[in-house]
Amino acid sequence: KEVLKWTNFYDPDDILGFPLRGLxxxxxxxxxxxxxxxxxxxxxxxxxxxxxxxxxxxxERLAALAEYL
Structure with a gap:
């Protein structure tokens, strides 16, 4: 079961945040x-x-990880 997955949250107004698709x-x-x-x-x-x-x-992800551990 995959518990940890990287989800990239970004605000388009954040000059340091951006979609990672394409990398x-x-x-x-x-x-x-x-x-x-x-x-x-x-x-x-x-x-x-x-x-x-x-x-x-x-x-929610942290709770799932805690249950997994």
């Missing part, structure tokens, strides 16, 4: 790219941890 070995390393809106352009890179569209899936 070499994307299909081997990344499950999917998910665009989310965390806030303004100026806060896009720092607001992931306060946005439920990011924190809820991360919490």
């Amino acid at each position: 070499p070995n994307y299909k081997d390393a990344v499950e999917e790219d998910i665009p989310i809106q965390t806030g303004t352009v100026f806060a896009a890179h720092t607001d992931y941890w306060t946005d439920n569209s990011f924190t809820v899936p991360v919490a």
Whole structure:
């Protein structure tokens, strides 16, 4: 059973965040790219941890990992 999968969450307004599709070995390393809106352009890179569209899936993955272990 695959428990840990890399899902790339990114805000299009985040100058350091971007979709990984198109990079070499994307299909081997990344499950999917998910665009989310965390806030303004100026806060896009720092607001992931306060946005439920990011924190809820991360919490679900951590709970699945805890059950697996």
